[in-house]
Amino acid sequence: MKNIDINIIGAGNVAWHLAHRLFICGYKINSIFSLHSENAERLAHEINASVLKNITDFQPAMVNILSIKDEVYNEIITQLPHCEQIFVHTSGSIDTNVLAGLSDNFGVFYPFQTFSKNKPIDFSQVPICIEASNEFTKTTLTTIANDISTKVYFLTLKQRSQLHLAGVFASNFTNALYGLAEEILMKENIDFDIIKPLIKETANKIELLRPYESQTGPAARKDWNIINKHIAMLDNDNKRNLYRFLTQIIQEQQKKHHSI
Amino acid sequence: MKNIDINIIGAGNVAWHLAHRLFICGYKINSIFSLHSENAERLAHEINASVLKNITDFQPAMVNILSIKDEVYNEIITQLPHCEQIFVHTSGSIDTNVLAGLSDNFGVFYPFQTFSKNKPIDFSQVPICIEASNEFTKTTLTTIANDISTKVYFLTLKQRSQLHLAGVFASNFTNALYGLAEEILMKENIDFDIIKPLIKETANKIELLRPYESQTGPAARKDWNIINKHIAMLDNDNKRNLYRFLTQIIQEQQKKHHSI
Numbered sequence: 367m368k369n370i371d372i373n374i375i376g377a378g379n380v381a382w383h384l385a386h387r388l389f390i391c392g393y394k395i396n397s398i399f400s401l402h403s404e405n406a407e408r409l410a411h412e413i414n415a416s417v418l419k420n421i422t423d424f425q426p427a428m429v430n431i432l433s434i435k436d437e438v439y440n441e442i443i444t445q446l447p448h449c450e451q452i453f454v455h456t457s458g459s460i461d462t463n464v465l466a467g468l469s470d471n472f473g474v475f476y477p478f479q480t481f482s483k484n485k486p487i488d489f490s491q492v493p494i495c496i497e498a499s500n501e502f503t504k505t506t507l508t509t510i511a512n513d514i515s516t517k518v519y520f521l522t523l524k525q526r527s528q529l530h531l532a533g534v535f536a537s538n539f540t541n542a543l544y545g546l547a548e549e550i551l552m553k554e555n556i557d558f559d560i561i562k563p564l565i566k567e568t569a570n571k572i573e574l575l576r577p578y579e580s581q582t583g584p585a586a587r588k589d590w591n592i593i594n595k596h597i598a599m600l601d602n603d604n605k606r607n608l609y610r611f612l613t614q615i616i617q618e619q620q621k622k623h624h625s626i
Numbered sequence: 627m628k629n630i631d632i633n634i635i636g637a638g639n640v641a642w643h644l645a646h647r648l649f650i651c652g653y654k655i656n657s658i659f660s661l662h663s664e665n666a667e668r669l670a671h672e673i674n675a676s677v678l679k680n681i682t683d684f685q686p687a688m689v690n691i692l693s694i695k696d697e698v699y700n701e702i703i704t705q706l707p708h709c710e711q712i713f714v715h716t717s718g719s720i721d722t723n724v725l726a727g728l729s730d731n732f733g734v735f736y737p738f739q740t741f742s743k744n745k746p747i748d749f750s751q752v753p754i755c756i757e758a759s760n761e762f763t764k765t766t767l768t769t770i771a772n773d774i775s776t777k778v779y780f781l782t783l784k785q786r787s788q789l790h791l792a793g794v795f796a797s798n799f800t801n802a803l804y805g806l807a808e809e810i811l812m813k814e815n816i817d818f819d820i821i822k823p824l825i826k827e828t829a830n831k832i833e834l835l836r837p838y839e840s841q842t843g844p845a846a847r848k849d850w851n852i853i854n855k856h857i858a859m860l861d862n863d864n865k866r867n868l869y870r871f872l873t874q875i876i877q878e879q880q881k882k883h884h885s886i
Contacts, residue, residue: 379842436851459852479824480842485834491823519820528814529821531856536807536821537828538843539872540800545837545879547796554788560779561789561796562832563751564739568797569829572822574745577805582639582740583798591696592719596791608871612799615864619805 368392370510373426374415375442376433377405379481380456384433387489387514389413396427401438426451429506431475432465439464452503458530461523462497473498475507476526477515480537493517495526546605578623585616628652630770633686634675635702636693637665639741640716644693647749647774649673656687661698686711689766691735692725699724712763718790721783722757733758735767736786737775740797753777755786806865838883845876 372393374385377400389395389412399418400406410417418424421442426449433456434442446453446468453465454475465472474497481487494511496518498504504520511518521529544565548558571580584592593613600606632653634645637660649655649672659678660666670677678684681702686709693716694702706713706728713725714735725732734757741747754771756778758764764780771778781789804825808818831840844852853873860866 435847436849459855478820480828480831480840482831482835482840482842485831485840487827493820493823517820517823521816525814525816527855527859528810529816530852531859532807532810532816532821533824534843534845534856534869535803535810537824538841538845538876539868540803540825540828541831541837541841542845542872542876542879543795543800543803544832545841546875547792548837550788550792550795554785556781556785556789556792558832558836560738560753560755560777561792563753563777564793564797565800565829565832567747568740568800569825571740571742571745571801572804572818572825575742576818577801577808580740580742580745581798581801581805582742583794585794585798585802587695589696592790595719595787596794599787599791604871604875608875609794611864611868611871612802615806615868616798616802619802 367394368513370429370506371396371427373397373399373418373424373430374409374433375399375421375424375431376456377402377409378433378435379483380477381431381433382409382483383479383481383487383489384431384456384477385409385413385415388510389415391513393510393513397425399424401434421445428452429454429510431456436460443468452506454507458533459527462499466499471499471503473503473507474526475511476521478529478533480533480541489514490516493519495519495521495529497521497523497526546608578619581616581620583616585613586620588617627654628773630689630766631656631687633657633659633678633684633690634669634693635659635681635684635691636716637662637669638693638695639743640737641691641693642669642743643739643741643747643749644691644716644737645669645673645675648770649675651773653770653773657685659684661694681705688712689714689770691716696720703728712766714767718793719787722759726759731759731763733763733767734786735771736781738789738793740793740801749774750776753779755779755781755789757781757783757786806868838879841876841880843876845873846880848877 373396374381395413395415397416397418398406398410406417429452452471453468454473462474476495478493492515494515496507597606597609633656634641655673655675657676657678658666658670666677689712712731713728714733722734736755738753752775754775756767857866857869
């Protein structure tokens with residue numbers, strides 16, 4: 367067991383995977399609090415922690431992790447005691463200063479990954495982005511981060527916010543496109559399995575090639591014959607506009623890089 | 627050596643990987659023709675084939691594969707002899723009938739993957755989509771497909787066209803989003819490596835969860851605070867519109883599935 371104990375406020379996707387990883391790596395998780403008490407109970411049960419029923423009963427651990435929705439920060443923070451222990455949040459876009467009223471020792475512990483409760487993940491490959499109010503906090507957070515992951519980064523607020531934004535494009539929006547592809551295949555009774563190797567290879571190409579270098583397909587080779595056929599095949603204006611829009615972006619990316 | 631010999635017309639990304647795979651699996655490739663003769667020479671050299679200088683000198687092999695741009699089909703096909711051998715193309719969207727004038731034995735041999743010459747690929751996992759004008763052609767193409775891949779599908783023209791369209795969303799457009807993410811990170815001097823685990827995990831999630839089930843991020847949880855902050859951070863109208871548009875699509879996908 368490590369000599370750092372931890373409280374977790376929140377029991378959503380990030381809190382869920384982070385708490386499990388900390389527990390597996392030998393950290394004692396004291397208490398879990400969530401506005402959704404059944405989530406807190408399930409999580410606490412799995413990692414041998416207590417459930418905190420009332421946030422007003424909160425007893426600070428050495429490190430206290432807030433992993434909650436942006437809009438409930440104020441509600442939660444105003445009910446926590448001022449203390450000397452470390453407070454961090456796990457958000458990609460919130461200023462650490464929201465925690466400054468709680469302790470002099472505060473920061474960010476942002477695992478940069480897409481987490482779903484029922485999808486296991488190799489946490490050792492999850493980048494942990496740290497920001498800290500002082501050296502003591504930085505050292506403690508770095509120790510924990512190095513214990514649970516092989517990828518530790520120190521980012522400013524501005525960098526972290528831009529990283530979060532980049533992640534929305536590379537993950538959430540990408541996944542929305544997978545959803546559109548699934549919809550097209552289902553209409554033709556084609557098994558989604560047929561497209562999985564393509565999705566994986568597209569992601570794997572980033573290890574060897576920059577995105578503009580690995581681009582293929584009708585947009586990149588300016589095959590207007592197919593582009594127009596595709597647009598005509600789509601079943602609503604939203605999809606047709608999205609197709610045109612992303613085709614234009616691909617062609618701009620190709621032009622920009624090939625003219626350098 | 628297999629008892630089926632093959633000619634390949636074209637030396638682009640698809641022809642390149644397909645020719646190498648056929649060669650490795652023991653097929654004799656007779657000749658390579660390309661309108662870009664240096665590509666044909668490079669490919670022919672690597673797989674021990676001859677280069678055909680003039681398409682008018684074309685001598686049919688048992689199977690003849692056309693892997694060329696849509697707009698040059700007419701130019702090439704009108705110069706080929708009528709014969710009894712098999713002619714196929716590798717296109718996701720062209721009707722097999724374009725080959726009907728060449729032989730009674732014609733079809734499609736469509737490897738559904740994103741190919742870049744300088745990115746090796748595990749071809750055994752590449753879905754091969756077959757269409758054939760008769761049983762003889764179907765049997766021959768199926769034999770070859772099963773030799774070079776473990777994933778063989780029989781699709782109609784309509785299914786193949788829709789599959790191609792789905793592939794543009796799931797691969798080309800997805801890759802364009804990786805490019806936008808890269809651009810955002812480069813501006814902040816953040817190494818693109820930091821986002822690679824996220825990209826890979828987003829793709830890996832499709833093995834366990836449907837896209838709408840694995841969706842995370844501000845759009846899915848309707849976090850307008852972050853959504854508006856992100857839109858304000860983007861540096862031009864095109865990106866802002868794309869962000870709004872894909873956010874709306876994610877919210878529609880969530881609504882559709884959660885109301886069923």
